[in-house]
Amino acid sequence: MAVVREKRLQREWEILQRQPPPFVHAWPRSADVLDQVEAIIEGAPDTPYAGGRFRVQVTVPARYPFEPPLVRFLTPIYHPNIDSAGRVCLDLLQMPPQGSWRPSANLIAVLAALQQLLVEPNPDDALEADIARVFRSNREAFERTAHEWTLRHAHE
Template identity: 50%
Template sequence: MQKISRLKRDLQQLSTEPPPGITCWQHENRMDDLLAQILDGADTPYENGIFSLEVILPERYPFEPPKIRFLTPIYHPNSDSAGRIYQDFLKLPPKGAWRPSLNISTILSSIQLLMAEPNPDDPLMADISVEFKYNKQTFLKNTRKWTEKHAMQKDENSGTQALKGACLKASTTIYTCEVELLPSLNFWLVWFRFTLKKQIINTADWAHTEKV
């Protein structure tokens, strides 16, 4: 029950106080698990890329950290070819820094920050780490190439449809989101605006909740 109660609170927070450029919704077939998308900000090699992630919550969440991986291929020293993310806040002490007060919003925001500020001294991909530290221009070039190949839509219409699909899926869980495309000199920018929508979700599961 603690997991369900905490998950409900996490989703409500994501609805009422959404981090900029981040959206998250419950998995269609596994309501305990989540899917998320991160739109990275300007002035990074991931700019305009939309990166999808999978968030799997263990039974002891929030006393154990969620397992999170990128579904969208990303060129980054702290994420490997399977999408795994190597960060202290995703590991239990004493080796990690996970604590129950962390929530899904905080974690996704931290991953977004990690995208903008990689940690080359604690990498999963040693070759990319070396490139980041000693050949920054090559790193930026390769990162941009990967982002354009894997994380960008080919045109504005397909990008709009992809995000509308994500928002439609989100609206069937706990909140709805509205996609707004703004003009851009090079590509298109996407800003997420969320509106909390009162819905009853799996009444049997949420009927009795308790705070962690």
């Protein structure tokens, strides 16, 4: 099983190097340890996260691809689906029946989904209920606060 996992990770890294998702930069923590990933997710234009560079840590479990990777934002972010500890609520990162993780998914899909989550927060599946409430009831206040956090924490 470990050999299959390592070959798969190697193949995924080769694809990721050739065709990274838009606004995503990722690299293994070290050349010989492909299951510890560091990434930068850039905030897309026309979002309150525009111009921000959000550091993310991805840990690939021993049972990958039968279990999803563990993801944590290291950069503080004002977002309904990301809590103050950096944990992410994203369907793709959960096992069925609560989530949609499948062994056919990969790190590229996970990184692209994280970037998309910055474009389209999901207040109906929030980790931060207060932020979700602001998102739903006062979008302007949400965007202003998210932008302020981006300026404060995600500009390098």
